[in-house]
Amino acid sequence: MRDTILAAVVTRKHSDKVKGMNSIFIVEDEEELQRTALLLSRILKAMSHDLENGVTILVQH
Amino acid sequence: MGMTAGFLARLYMLRTDYRNYPSYPHGYIIHLSLGAIAASLAAIALPALLEEEYTAITFLVLCAQQFRDIRNMERETLMKLEENTLVPRGLDYIEGIAKVFESRNYLVMLVALVTSGATIWGGWTWGVPAGLAMILFSRFLMRGSYIRNIAKVEQGQLHFEKSLLYVDDIVIMNVGDPAAREKILEEGIGLMLHPYDDDGRSVLNNLGQRQAMLHDISMLVGNKLEIGEQEWTPAARKNMETGALGIFLMPNEKDIACVIEAAKRTPVLESAVQKPLANTIGRKAAD
Numbered sequence: 590m591r592d593t594i595l596a597a598v599v600t601r602k603h604s605d606k607v608k609g610m611n612s613i614f615i616v617e618d619e620e621e622l623q624r625t626a627l628l629l630s631r632i633l634k635a636m637s638h639d640l641e642n643g644v645t646i647l648v649q650h
Numbered sequence: 651m652g653m654t655a656g657f658l659a660r661l662y663m664l665r666t667d668y669r670n671y672p673s674y675p676h677g678y679i680i681h682l683s684l685g686a687i688a689a690s691l692a693a694i695a696l697p698a699l700l701e702e703e704y705t706a707i708t709f710l711v712l713c714a715q716q717f718r719d720i721r722n723m724e725r726e727t728l729m730k731l732e733e734n735t736l737v738p739r740g741l742d743y744i745e746g747i748a749k750v751f752e753s754r755n756y757l758v759m760l761v762a763l764v765t766s767g768a769t770i771w772g773g774w775t776w777g778v779p780a781g782l783a784m785i786l787f788s789r790f791l792m793r794g795s796y797i798r799n800i801a802k803v804e805q806g807q808l809h810f811e812k813s814l815l816y817v818d819d820i821v822i823m824n825v826g827d828p829a830a831r832e833k834i835l836e837e838g839i840g841l842m843l844h845p846y847d848d849d850g851r852s853v854l855n856n857l858g859q860r861q862a863m864l865h866d867i868s869m870l871v872g873n874k875l876e877i878g879e880q881e882w883t884p885a886a887r888k889n890m891e892t893g894a895l896g897i898f899l900m901p902n903e904k905d906i907a908c909v910i911e912a913a914k915r916t917p918v919l920e921s922a923v924q925k926p927l928a929n930t931i932g933r934k935a936a937d
């Protein structure tokens with residue numbers, strides 16, 4: 590499982606930028622994105638990485 | 651006389667083991683008793699030879715075989731502990747420690763052998779100083795080099811470019827959570843290691859050496875890393891142009907002087923030592 594993308598969190602505005610994954614979480618705004626990413630990172634023991642285009646991915650290293 | 655000197659040598663060498671054994675009383679007992687066995691075997695080797703009892707050599711061989719097991723024992727123990735360590739030592743460090751434990755027993759034998767030899771020839775007036783000298787000499791033999799000998803260690807500036815964490819000009823990692831970025835800037839420490847020459851550069855290039863450094867620093871100044879919170883994972887990355895190494899970590903105590911000292915005191919691993927400058931091609935390529 591190392592170095593695999595477990596989930597992606599994306600704002601509704603940018604939701605067309607990520608496709609083809611099982612776990613894509615679409616959120617309303619930046620604030621919700623950060624909260625969701627933090628919760629997911631703690632739940633999945635993964636690290637959130639910002640792709641700087643509105644998409645945040647959770648990767649287990 | 652030889653036995654005592656050998657045993658004392660082992661005791662003296664155990665004292666320097668804080669890095670490998672923080673507090674394992676049983677580990678001490680194991681090593682002291684094996685040290686005592688080694689010392690007694692080596693101490694009687696010379697008198698036995700003088701009596702023309704050549705079987706004594708066989709016992710020495712047997713003994714060497716036993717000491718090989720010490721290395722295995724150390725390796726196994728440390729590997730098992732590794733699974734439950736947040737900042738692991740890394741395989742290279744473990745191998746180095748295991749090797750050191752084995753070689754210490756041979757040193758004990760050397761000390762005991764020389765001391766008993768001196769005692770046979772010159773009585774205890776020669777034996778005692780010879781024993782003391784050998785103990786100090788064994789300390790000298792066990793002395794390896796440290797990071798401070800191969801690189802200049804100084805504080806590096808932690809900063810972010812958007813989501814990328816940098817130590818000076820070296821990218822460490824991408825941190826997604828803005829709150830984590832703030833915390834890193836507040837409580838994290840960045841170190842820069844500039845190798846003195848190409849030999850030092852190749853040591854810092856070794857991944858096992860980097861892991862050993864992270865482990866040693868984390869052990870001495872603490873680390874805030876916690877399960878499931880990978881943002882605080884200490885990391886070392888190099889500048890591929892200069893060979894400089896950037897280290898990021900979150901110590902419990904943000905005391906930069908202590909962190910730098912801890913980094914300097916990390917031993918250079920035997921497996922990491924490469925000497926490109928010892929070869930003509932390496933020297934030519936370096937200039």
